[in-house]
Amino acid sequence: MGTTSDGDRPWESYHTVYTNAKAGMDGVDKERVQRVIYEMSKGSKYFENEQRKEAFLKQRIERMHAQCAKLTTNDIAHFQMIADKRILESEAARDLSKIWLHSDMDAFYAAVEMLDNPSLKGKPLAVGSMSMICTANYEARKFGVRAAMPGFIARKLCPNLVFVPTNFDKYMYYSEMTRKVFRRYDPYFIATSLDEAYLNITDVCKERGVSSQEVAEELRNAIFEETSLTCSAGVAPNRLLAKVCSDINKPNGQFILPNERKAIMAFISSLPIRKIGGIGKVTEHILRDVLGINTCEEMLKKSAYLCALFSPCSIDFFISAALGLGSTDTPQFSLRKSMSSERTFSGTEDQSLLYQKLDEIADSLSNDMQIESLFGRTLTLKLKTASFEVRTRALSLQKYIQSKEDILSHATRLLKAELPLSLRLIGLRMSHFRDDKHGSGDPMQKTITSFIFSGDASENVLCDNHSAGTDTSDDPLIGNDLCFQDDQNVPSLGSRHPELVDEQCFNNDVDGWKKIDGFKSSAKTDEMEMYSRTESNVEVNETGKFPDNRAVYPSTREGLAFWIDDYICSLCGCELPPSFIEERQEHSDYHLAEMLQKEESTNNLSKLMQERPIDKGSSATGTSRKRQKSSPKGSKHIPIDFFFKRNKEV
DNA sequence: TACATACAC
């Protein structure tokens, strides 16, 4: 490893996240792309920081290498026994009884923009700004333009690149249309972002006596007919594999992996580990440089070394993935663990300016917390220096806070201790939320939430989703351990009683939601859509930002197709059994009132929000937790509680 | 608890 050819071809040693091949990048002149990226980056503060990080990674790799070199034959035999045991245990837990479909929209944001403005068709398009691109269409990808790449570099690669700023309200509108289709195949589908979702199609296949391939074709056709957008799908016995499969024939394609161990092993064996969700640039680098691992098959072969170098958690993740195992259950919902707000600005050391930024961020965070009725007791200040170094400073309080004043006073103290500094980003995060059963009010809120959630997560509203489950989301970490993520672990958890929910697991798959994005894919990424705030935010927050979606796009709400299948609210996804007649009426009234209010105060949303923490139910994403609030007044009577499983809250 | 990392999207 060392210095490859830094002298002759320096660009080869500058590795960025967006230089990996993804879907649509086949005919790209990779060397030219790499060279342009290097030339445009060289000498910048960002570049220097990347070099510094690479140097640390190199040291870490060398340490691990040395650790391997010290292993004796005996050590290796010992670790091999441990590895073999884990492999047997994991294999014994293999579940081939489910059929999961992962749906991934093709270049989602860019596709929506082209649909909205047909004159963009055929032109290379990037959604985002000169600083950052969220998604590029396939025309642009031919030039090496990709999500997560700064716009000014993309323009160098493709001088005729057309830029369109993000319009999240549009993406949410189209995303909702796709979710209406998903719901017909799996009412409990898991939306991980605006453009991705996991559907358990086991029952659909069984009940209709059709193959998973037919279901995938039908679903993709339905999405195309109803949205004029294309998507790719992957079908496999678990979510981890389904996700990998949806990338195989992208765009506008599908790949079905049968529920047969032999087929799975043949598929996974030659699969580059980087294709697996949870294995990112760093983990890939470490496994390749330290152990020569590039594929899942090699990961199994080197399992003894993995056991010698990583934590149990990480080992389980690696072994599971190498065997093609993954989560097969539908996760329960989980509660939000933190909420944050951060902003990048042109670097400055002007303290009054920095305190002003802090004020804005505290205000933003406080507003978001009010929307979900959250009170937290740990505040974390995040700083990024002008040289891109990131620092965090945390403080835990005795009492739970939410107001801008409380947040700002503590944040100011934290910041003051760090100055003087030249900064380019300031962020605030609150965590350790009050469990409050009713922090704000209605005791029922939570309950309801849970309900809601059940639906799919995502989407809707309230829900949060996220968490629970498993899959992918998280990642493992690397270091020396990573944890696994998904599946594997999950199996056990999954098998527990869903009723109690455990939440332990969390996250994962589901999560997507929050972010917005859509990105996806291909190997790593395709689009990234960044954004952030949850969908809900969008709705709510939009306030300031967008004009109110509904006014522009008839979102679901306007359609008022309130009760899907007679029990699922089409606006927020909440489920109320048919017998809850009164409650449903109230719930409908709530949405109606909400819409009316919004219209009245289209421009005052922010104010509105502050006054009523309620959030409109809608939002989606949010994670759970308090979000619930949404329930409208309906809560009055409703003992709905017992319908949900309630979790713990943490 | 505090902080740093990795990762997803």
Added chain:
DNA sequence: CATGGTGTATGTA
């Protein structure tokens, strides 16, 4: 000119 924002998990001290 110019390299994002939100959330979760884990390791380590």
